Amino acid sequence: MADKDKNIETTDQLDVEFNTDGLVPAIVQDVDDGTVLMMAWMNEAALQATLQTKKATFYSRSRDKMWVKGESSGHVLEVVEVRVDCDQDVLLLRCKARGPACHVGYQSCFYRVTNAQGHLTFVEQRVFDPDQVYGNA
């Protein structure tokens, strides 16, 4: 463990280690029942927006822009607390979910379990029709 890492791990000041693209992974957890809902990416501006507005805000790599979760669907994530890991290169957002988190219609994006052979079993029921919520894209 490098001295640099030791400093990161014990500091009481947020100093996020963004990757070479200027992004950090942000895990979203339902603060009430502990469900891991999704993971998305933040840049510095999205992190600041999240901290100030308390609405989970991310950076879309495919659309190359910041986006507020729920801006289309109404399924916003109200941020109760933001945690940072030991190395300050991963964030954990503990949120009140105002609707399902997954854009394909499930409560959580993690609705499938794999077995050792790579066969996926669906372990959640779809709770909305994305075509109705987002329109036919």
Next chain:
Amino acid sequence: MADKDKNIETTDQLDVEFNTDGLVPAIVQDVDDGTVLMMAWMNEAALQATLQTKKATFYSRSRDKMWVKGESSGHVLEVVEVRVDCDQDVLLLRCKARGPACHVGYQSCFYRVTNAQGHLTFVEQRVFDPDQVYGNA
């Protein structure tokens, strides 16, 4: 939403979208109490090792090698199930944790909460001394 994405989201075959470095983020959750313990990276070999051995196995970017969580500390993560997200570019390992997950001595790596000004509050107690478990590096 692209057709490609739709196919990914509804398939029942695991087809992980590794990033340009050949890696995928893997979130670890305690299957008993729901705590998010850590996030690390996997390459294809680490994923296959995890699926076959049921011990969480990752790829270290800094050491450029595969590693089994707990190989030094004994704090292994016994994998109960592996989930994949809608886009198949994030994994969720639901595990039985045989000891604290964080290498600096906490149960979870997410032991600090930030406020809007970036001041961190420690919200967990340290449960072991890393110098005693890993030796003085």
